Amino acid sequence: MSIDIETAARVAKLARIKVEPEALPALADEFNAILGFIEQLGELDVENVEPMTSVTPMRLPRRADVVTDGDQQAKVLANAPDAREGFFAVPKVVE
Amino acid sequence: MLDLTYDTPKPKVISGAKQDWELVIGLEVHAQVASNAKLFSGASTRFGAEPNSNVAFVDAGMPGMLPVINEFCVEQAVRTGLGLKAVINLKSAFDRKNYFYPDLPQGYQISQLYHPIVGEGEVLVEMGDGTARTVRIERIHMEQDAGKSIHDMDPAMSFVDLNRTGVCLMEIVSRPDIRGPEEAAAYVSKLRQIMRYLGTCDGNMQNGNLRADVNVSICQPGAYERYQDSQDFSHLGTRCEIKNMNSLRFIQAAIEHEARRQIAIVEAGGTVDQETRLYDPDKGETRSMRSKEEAHDYRYFPDPDLLPLEIEQAWIDDIAARLPELPDAKKARFMADFGLSDYDASVLTADTANAAYFESVAAEAGDGKLAANWVINELFGRLKKDERGIAESPVSPAQLAAIVRLIKKGDISGKIAKDLFEITYTEGGDPEQIVEARGMKQVTDTGAIEAAVDEIIAANPAQVEKARQNPKLAGWFVGQVMKATGGKANPKAVNEIVARKLAL
Numbered sequence: 001m002s003i004d005i006e007t008a009a010r011v012a013k014l015a016r017i018k019v020e021p022e023a024l025p026a027l028a029d030e031f032n033a034i035l036g037f038i039e040q041l042g043e044l045d046v047e048n049v050e051p052m053t054s055v056t057p058m059r060l061p062r063r064a065d066v067v068t069d070g071d072q073q074a075k076v077l078a079n080a081p082d083a084r085e086g087f088f089a090v091p092k093v094v095e
Numbered sequence: 096m097l098d099l100t101y102d103t104p105k106p107k108v109i110s111g112a113k114q115d116w117e118l119v120i121g122l123e124v125h126a127q128v129a130s131n132a133k134l135f136s137g138a139s140t141r142f143g144a145e146p147n148s149n150v151a152f153v154d155a156g157m158p159g160m161l162p163v164i165n166e167f168c169v170e171q172a173v174r175t176g177l178g179l180k181a182v183i184n185l186k187s188a189f190d191r192k193n194y195f196y197p198d199l200p201q202g203y204q205i206s207q208l209y210h211p212i213v214g215e216g217e218v219l220v221e222m223g224d225g226t227a228r229t230v231r232i233e234r235i236h237m238e239q240d241a242g243k244s245i246h247d248m249d250p251a252m253s254f255v256d257l258n259r260t261g262v263c264l265m266e267i268v269s270r271p272d273i274r275g276p277e278e279a280a281a282y283v284s285k286l287r288q289i290m291r292y293l294g295t296c297d298g299n300m301q302n303g304n305l306r307a308d309v310n311v312s313i314c315q316p317g318a319y320e321r322y323q324d325s326q327d328f329s330h331l332g333t334r335c336e337i338k339n340m341n342s343l344r345f346i347q348a349a350i351e352h353e354a355r356r357q358i359a360i361v362e363a364g365g366t367v368d369q370e371t372r373l374y375d376p377d378k379g380e381t382r383s384m385r386s387k388e389e390a391h392d393y394r395y396f397p398d399p400d401l402l403p404l405e406i407e408q409a410w411i412d413d414i415a416a417r418l419p420e421l422p423d424a425k426k427a428r429f430m431a432d433f434g435l436s437d438y439d440a441s442v443l444t445a446d447t448a449n450a451a452y453f454e455s456v457a458a459e460a461g462d463g464k465l466a467a468n469w470v471i472n473e474l475f476g477r478l479k480k481d482e483r484g485i486a487e488s489p490v491s492p493a494q495l496a497a498i499v500r501l502i503k504k505g506d507i508s509g510k511i512a513k514d515l516f517e518i519t520y521t522e523g524g525d526p527e528q529i530v531e532a533r534g535m536k537q538v539t540d541t542g543a544i545e546a547a548v549d550e551i552i553a554a555n556p557a558q559v560e561k562a563r564q565n566p567k568l569a570g571w572f573v574g575q576v577m578k579a580t581g582g583k584a585n586p587k588a589v590n591e592i593v594a595r596k597l598a599l
Contacts (some may be wrong), residue, residue: 060402065167068137069151086146087254090197
C-alpha cells in the first residue's frame, strides 16, 4: 500500500489537521514508512488464529441501568469557548 | 392457533412520462432503548431535561474517560432481536465511526459495523386489506445517539445540547423488500408495535425516539423479481438515502417525492447519483446533503476502549422464556378464540393496553364478539371524542362487561345499551343497578306491548287504513310503540305484534 500526496491531504482534512501543501510530501513518506513497518505482519501465517483483543482473558465489564452521573451542567460547559443559556454555542452549522 | 396466511401486496407503480416504474425501499430504523441510563455512561436519558444536565464526562468526550456498557441496553437489543425472530450473535463488537460534528464531542460514534449483536430476522407487515409483506431484517446493532443542535435561537450561532449524546439506539436494518410508501409506513408501525409490546422502545416518534432513514430506488417492472431470484443488486436502480424522518406521514411523502424525482432524471436520459438527501416537509421535496458526501469516509475501526461483547446462550434462553405474547400471536389467538375478524383483532391488538382491556371485558362478559363490538365501536369512539387513552377510560372493563351481559341476556335493547353506556361513562355506577333504578329494562312482556299497540291502533284509524293498503307503513306503528314505551320494548316482539294486530 502506498500513500500519495493526494491521499495524505485527504487524511489530514478528514482529521481536521491543517497541513501546508509543502509539508505533504514528507507526511506521505511518513505514512508509507509506518504502513511499511506494519505490513511486515503480513509475513506471518495467522490462519486459524483468533484475533487477540486483550492480553488478559477478561469479560467486558457491564454497568447496571442506574443513573449515577450527570447534573453537572456548569462543569460540562466549563471548557466551552462560548456557552449560553446552558448550551454550547458554536458557529452556525446548518444543512 | 390460526395460521394466518396472506397474499403478497402489489408493488406501487408510478407512471412516468414514458413508462411505468416500481419502487424498491429499504429502511434503517433508529429506535431509542427505553433505559434509565445511557449506553456507556451513568447519565440519565430523561427527555426534556435542562440542556447539558444529563451529561457525564464520558458523553462530553473528556480525555481519559472510558465507556462501560449498560447491560440492560444489551438485553433490550437481544429482546428486540428475539421479537423479530432474528439470530442473536453470542459475540459482537464495537467500532468507531469517525466524523466531526458539534453535537458529537468524541469525534466518533461507537457503533457495531462489523459484528452486530443481532443478525437476520423478519417482520410480517399487514397492509389492512388482507395482504401482508414479509420484510427481511438484515441486522440490528447498538450505537450511541448524537446530541442535538438548535439552529434558530441565534442568527450566527448554533446551540448544542448533549443530553441525548450517548443514549442507546438500536439500528434496525431491513433488506430492500418494501415496495411502496404505504408499505414503508406500515413496516415502521409494525416495528413500533412489536417494540412497544416488548417494552424495549417507547416508539415516541415526536420526541425522536423512533426515526428512520429510507433508501429509495426505482426499477422497471420485472427487475425486482430478478433481484429477488438472484440477490444481485445490479438489477436494481441506484439508491438515494433520505435521512432522519420522525413521522410516518413524512416517510410516505418523502418516498413518493424521491421516486418521482428519480423517474424524471432517468426518463430525461440522466443517471441518479447515490447520495444522502434530506426531506423538507414545508416544501415537500428532498435535497442533497452536500456536507455528508464530503465526510462519507468514516474510517471505521474496532474501538480499543471496549472488549468484544460476549453473551451466553443461557442468558438469551432466559430472556426468550420471559418474552410476552407478541402482536402476531395475540391477533391469531383473538381470531381463533373469540371468532373476531382480522380487522377487529388488529384494532384490539394495536397495543397491549387495548388488548388487555378487551380480554378482561370478553372474559367477564362471556361473549368475545359482542365485547369486541362494544370496545371498538362504543368505547374507542367515545374515548377518541374526548381525546383520552384507554388508561383514562372512565368505564372499567367490569362495567363494560356488565353492559354486554345485559344486552346478551336480552334485558336491554341495543339502543338503551347506548344510553346506559353514556350514563356509565359520564356518571359512573354499576350498570345493572342503573338499569333497575331507572327502569331501563327491555319490555318483553307481550301483554304490555299488546296493550300499547291496541291503544295506538285505536287512536289512529286513518293510519290503520293506510297501512292495510301499504304494509310498509307498519313501521310507523312500530315507531309509535317504541316511543310510548320509552324505547324499552323488544323491537322484534313489537314488529310481530303490530303485524298481527293490523292483520297484514
